[in-house]
Amino acid sequence: MTATRSEYCVIACAEAWRDAGEILASPMGQIPSIGARLARLTFSPDLLLTDGEALLIRPDGTPEGWLPYRQHLALAMGGRRHVMMGASQIDRYGNQNISCIGDWARPRRQLLGVRGAPVNTLNHPTSYWVPTHSRRVFVEKVDLVCGVGYDHAAGARFHRIPRVVSDLGVLDFDTPDHSMRLASVHPGVTVEQVREATGFDLAVPDEVPYTREPTAHELELIREVLDPAGARTREVGA
Amino acid sequence: MSDKTMTADEVVSRLHDGMTLGIGGWGSRRKPMALVRALLRSDVTDLTIVSYGGPDVGMLAAAGRIRKLVAAFVTLDSIPLEPHYRAARERGAFELMEIDEAMFLWGLRAAAHRLPFLPVRAGTGSDVMRINPGLRTVTSPYDDGETFVAMPALRLDAALVHVNRADRLGNGQYLGPDPYFDDLFCEAAESAYVSCERIVDTAELTKAAPPQSLLVKRHTVTGVVEAPDGAHFTSCAPDYGRDEAAQREYATTPWPEFAAWYLGGGAYDRDPE
Numbered sequence: 034m035t036a037t038r039s040e041y042c043v044i045a046c047a048e049a050w051r052d053a054g055e056i057l058a059s060p061m062g063q064i065p066s067i068g069a070r071l072a073r074l075t076f077s078p079d080l081l082l083t084d085g086e087a088l089l090i091r092p093d094g095t096p097e098g099w100l101p102y103r104q105h106l107a108l109a110m111g112g113r114r115h116v117m118m119g120a121s122q123i124d125r126y127g128n129q130n131i132s133c134i135g136d137w138a139r140p141r142r143q144l145l146g147v148r149g150a151p152v153n154t155l156n157h158p159t160s161y162w163v164p165t166h167s168r169r170v171f172v173e174k175v176d177l178v179c180g181v182g183y184d185h186a187a188g189a190r191f192h193r194i195p196r197v198v199s200d201l202g203v204l205d206f207d208t209p210d211h212s213m214r215l216a217s218v219h220p221g222v223t224v225e226q227v228r229e230a231t232g233f234d235l236a237v238p239d240e241v242p243y244t245r246e247p248t249a250h251e252l253e254l255i256r257e258v259l260d261p262a263g264a265r266t267r268e269v270g271a
Numbered sequence: 272m273s274d275k276t277m278t279a280d281e282v283v284s285r286l287h288d289g290m291t292l293g294i295g296g297w298g299s300r301r302k303p304m305a306l307v308r309a310l311l312r313s314d315v316t317d318l319t320i321v322s323y324g325g326p327d328v329g330m331l332a333a334a335g336r337i338r339k340l341v342a343a344f345v346t347l348d349s350i351p352l353e354p355h356y357r358a359a360r361e362r363g364a365f366e367l368m369e370i371d372e373a374m375f376l377w378g379l380r381a382a383a384h385r386l387p388f389l390p391v392r393a394g395t396g397s398d399v400m401r402i403n404p405g406l407r408t409v410t411s412p413y414d415d416g417e418t419f420v421a422m423p424a425l426r427l428d429a430a431l432v433h434v435n436r437a438d439r440l441g442n443g444q445y446l447g448p449d450p451y452f453d454d455l456f457c458e459a460a461e462s463a464y465v466s467c468e469r470i471v472d473t474a475e476l477t478k479a480a481p482p483q484s485l486l487v488k489r490h491t492v493t494g495v496v497e498a499p500d501g502a503h504f505t506s507c508a509p510d511y512g513r514d515e516a517a518q519r520e521y522a523t524t525p526w527p528e529f530a531a532w533y534l535g536g537g538a539y540d541r542d543p544e
Contacts, residue, residue, distance in 0.1 A: 086448055086449065087449040099448075101448065101450055102297060102449060102451060102452070103376060103452065106372065106376055109373070110393075132369065137369075137398070137402050138363070138402075139363045140360055141361070142357075142361070143356065143357040143361055144352065145345075145346060146324075146343055146344030146346075147369055147371055147399060148343055148344045148371075149343070149372040150371070151371040151393045151394050151396075151397040152371050152372065152373035152392070152393035152394075154396075154397075155396070156393075177398045178396070179398070179399075180397070181395075181396040181397050186396050189395070189396065190417070192396075
């Protein structure tokens with residue numbers, strides 16, 4: 034069986050929660066959601082999952098706990114969570130913007146608002162999911178810092194941005210100054226393609242590996258158990 | 272003990288221009304829409320609105336009633352971006368105090384506990400500090416020496432919330448999965464007005480549901496309004512889900528047209544009076 038691009042994205046998101054232990058996986062978006070459940074069903078069986086509302090659920094959707102918003106915030110501040118948020122803009126140090134485009138005082142495009150990005154990034158690992166890797170998203174400087182990047186974190190005790198997953202590859206901050214680095218490209222993608230779609234100079238190692246292949250069991254879980262309706266292909270084509 | 276029942280219009284008659292109003296619910300969930308609708312029918316304006324924002328914010332913004340908004344986001348949930356809020360922001364229609372969700376919670380808690388502020392590990396390093404130059408920080412007096420944002424109390428002149436059941440005294444019950452922050456809104460306010468799907472006898476409240484569903488306590492409540500469908504078109508689980516068709520119509524219809532219908536007896540006008 035050959036994996037498709039959206040399935041490599043699922044695998045790359047799932048890997049964010051490898052060895053995470055008994056913490057809450059909070060995925061935003063279809064592909065991270067499938068990834069979190071895949072991680073729980075395979076290599077991270079202790080993960081907590083939510084229904085996106087007030088319940089903690091098992092992968093089959095049955096409840097195993099109650100987590101209304103205020104307890105969710107307490108859990109986040111307690112650090113037992115790894116969220117994968119979206120990003121309307123993200124820069125080389127991992128500063129993320131979901132609030133507005135243009136000048137905040139009079140935005141050209143009003144978006145959601147800062148939401149919980151400031152509290153997330155200071156209290157527990159925060160990764161990002163970008164379904165369309167482009168220069169509009171990967172920018173030199175974000176218009177408003179919502180999620181705090183490494184250059185703004187000033188050694189904050191619990192700040193960590195493990196990875197950014199896009200439809201083209203996986204990026205991390207494993208460089209001396211914590212600037213963004215290309216960690217892997219999804220099969221079928223070239224390094225040049227990623228460079229071209231990124232609005233700043235990306236750190237690129239001499240050898241860039243491919244995102245790993247899913248196992249036959251993982252592919253079966255994705256296709257037959259977790260996403261038989263193909264929600265993943267609505268976020269990333271094919 | 273006093274019967275606190277009143278109509279939505281009586282609630283609004285107690286509100287004045289320039290007040291700070293907290294509105295309960297979350298996004299497009301369990302918003303006190305019957306009270307918001309009564310507010311929209313009045314001429315009360317120049318408001319500071321404190322809300323985990325949904326269509327309450329969008330409507331009041333579209334109607335030009337907001338002088339200042341305190342929020343972490345505004346969304347319709349199934350429609351991620353609130354179109355009327357967006358339009359108002361893009362024309363610079365009001366002042367905004369944009370803060371993180373946790374900062375917002377700590378602000379309500381500080382007000383409820385009569386504290387001037389509470390420390391919170393959120394906001395530092397983000398542009399929340401730049402766009403709110405009035406925010407101060409505080410350093411732990413203990414060995415850790417960590418610096419926190421000193422989130423100021425979000426004191427409210429009045430709070431508006433909607434719950435599933437209430438009695439005439441102001442004991443409010445939620446039957447859905449999430450209390451949101453409605454009890455805190457009431458505790459943080461000088462006066463609080465609770466609308467509900469149905470007013471029942473006090474003894475009735477714990478016949479059908481456990482006592483921990485009694486979210487809002489009567490000592491924090493000034494008025495109780497019976498408003499069936501009072502959260503429509505937002506959700507009020509388990510009594511009803513979000514009316515997606517109505518919400519889509521709200522989101523795609525120019526406000527003056529929607530308002531004429533929504534406030535003037537159209538199909539979505541669920542005015543109980």
